[in-house]
Amino acid sequence: MERDQLATPAETDAESDTARGREPAFNLPAGLTGILLFLIAVHALRTYLLSAAADQELILNFAFLPVRYTLPLSEQGLVWLWTPVTYSFLHGSWEHLIFNIFWMVAFGAPVVRRIGMVRLAVFWCLSAAAAVALHTVFHWGEIIVVVGASGVVSGFMGAAARFVFSPSGRISRQFAHLNRRLSLTETLANRSVLVFTGIWFLTNFLVGLGVFSVGGAGSVAWEAHIGGFLFGFLLFGFFDPRD
Structure with missing residues (x-):
């Protein structure tokens, strides 16, 4: 992808605000706000409106189960096709959802x-x-219900590691998206990135060993977290218009 050579007015204003030290108190992107509201609405619907039987049917048709991929496709329709994505819109509890939203x-x-x-x-x-996909490698054929946006959140973390720690001089949280994306070599040589990723992987390995749990959602699919993080960290360049 090629980067536009001219800065947009929004970028110019953002850089000007950064230089003057001004930063909005709350400036969440509208698209992300919409996603968060959708996740909340889905969980509220499941919690307060659906019967137990209806919710179980919803989980069966939209949660991810590794065992699906050992069964003949004729026995399950097209459910196997969309569940690798739709599971990320479901959560095991309000604590699980709030943790991911944070x-x-x-x-x-x-x-x-x-x-x-x-x-x-x-x-x-x-x-x-x-x-x-990585979770399935470790749990092939198992009847495990996987729900939650944690894998996507981990993807965001991996992607953010490629630019929020840029040595460009911009340290504002609100305007970190204007930083130059580091190459993989630069990223792996950046001490802040190494500390961040080291703590992140250590935390997930400890979760996998059962030392502690997070999110209040029962057992944690830590392998899925790692799969999402590696995707964002290694492949973010394909999505980034700021080459």
């Missing part, structure tokens, strides 16, 4: 500002699929 606001916002909603839609689908 990190999505922190790391999803700069990614959305940088790549826009069209690229975000593709990034969301592919990072969700990459997350459960």
Whole structure:
């Protein structure tokens, strides 16, 4: 993808505000706000309106189960086709959802500002699929229900690591999306990135070992987290218009 040579008015204003030290108190991208509201609405619908039987049917048709891919496709219709994405819109509890929203606001916002909603839609689908793909490698054929946007959130974290720690001089959280994207070599040589990714991987390995749990959603699909993170970290350049 090629980068436009002329800065947009929004970018010029943002850089001007950065130089003057001004930063909005709350400036979440509208597209990301819409996604968060959709996730909340889905969980509220499941929690307060659907019967237990109806919710179980919804989980069966939209959650991810590794066992699906060991069954003949004729026995399950096309469910196997969309569940690698739709599972990311479901959550196991309000705590699980709130935990994901917190990190999505922190790391999803700069990614959305940088790549826009069209690229975000593709990034969301592919990072969700990459997350459960790695999870399936470790749990092939198992009857495990996987729900939650944690894999996508991890993808946002991996993608953000490629530019929010840029040595360009811009350190404002609101305008980090204007930083230059580091090459993989530069990224792996950046001490801030190494500390961030090291802590992130250590945390997930400890979760996998059962040392502690996060999100209040029962067992954690930590392999899916790693799959999403690696997707965002390694492949973000394909989505980034700021070459």
